[in-house]
Amino acid sequence: xxxxxxxxxxxxxGYLDPSGILHREGTIxxxxxxxxILPLKDPRVQQxxxxxxxxxxxxxxTRLGSLPAVDTRVIENLYTADLAYLQxxxxxxxxxxxxxxxTICPGCGQEIEAPVNFMSAGA
Numbered sequence: 001x002x003x004x005x006x007x008x009x010x011x012x013x014g015y016l017d018p019s020g021i022l023h024r025e026g027t028i029x030x031x032x033x034x035x036x037i038l039p040l041k042d043p044r045v046q047q048x049x050x051x052x053x054x055x056x057x058x059x060x061x062t063r064l065g066s067l068p069a070v071d072t073r074v075i076e077n078l079y080t081a082d083l084a085y086l087q088x089x090x091x092x093x094x095x096x097x098x099x100x101x102x103t104i105c106p107g108c109g110q111e112i113e114a115p116v117n118f119m120s121a122g123a
Contacts (some may be wrong), residue, residue, distance in 0.1 A: 005030045006062065007093055011082040015064060015074060023065025028057075028086070031094050035059045057086050 006029045014024035039045050039055035054075045061070045075083070105112045 007056065007089070009086070009089055011064075012080075012085050013079040013082050015078055016069075017065075017067065021032070021065070025068055026064040026070075027062045028089060028093065029060050030061050031056065031060050053083075053087060056060065057083075060090065073089070 005025050005028045009026050009028060009102055011024045011026065014022040016022050035056060038058070039052055042051070042055055044051045045055060054072050058072045061075075064070050064074065067074065078086070099116060102111055103114050104110070
């Protein structure tokens with residue numbers, strides 16, 4: 001199984017560009033450390049921390065319909081339902097699932113999957 005770094009999506013409403021074309025289909029990639037750190041230096045984020053989402057999405061959305069590029073202006077003009085959808089998608093694809101291991105439940109003797117908690121390891 002190949003490591004997936006890009007994900008297709010369909011916006012609930014779509015981005016209506018200045019010429020009246022509706023763009024709904026797109027691609028988003030996994031975020032890098034730089035995607036999350038570099039926007040923090042942007043004056044727009046320093047003045048309004050909520051703008052971080054706009055810059056992040058503009059960095060990781062690699063395609064939206066037939067637009068030549070996706071920039072902050074495009075993200076700013078999304079309908080709120082589409083922005084919420086993309087924020088949720090961003091969170092889902094960039095959040096690591098907790099690794100699990102198989103073990104035997106000491107109470108019932110059944111085989112179970114238990115999450116690995118790195119914070120309490122060795123404690």
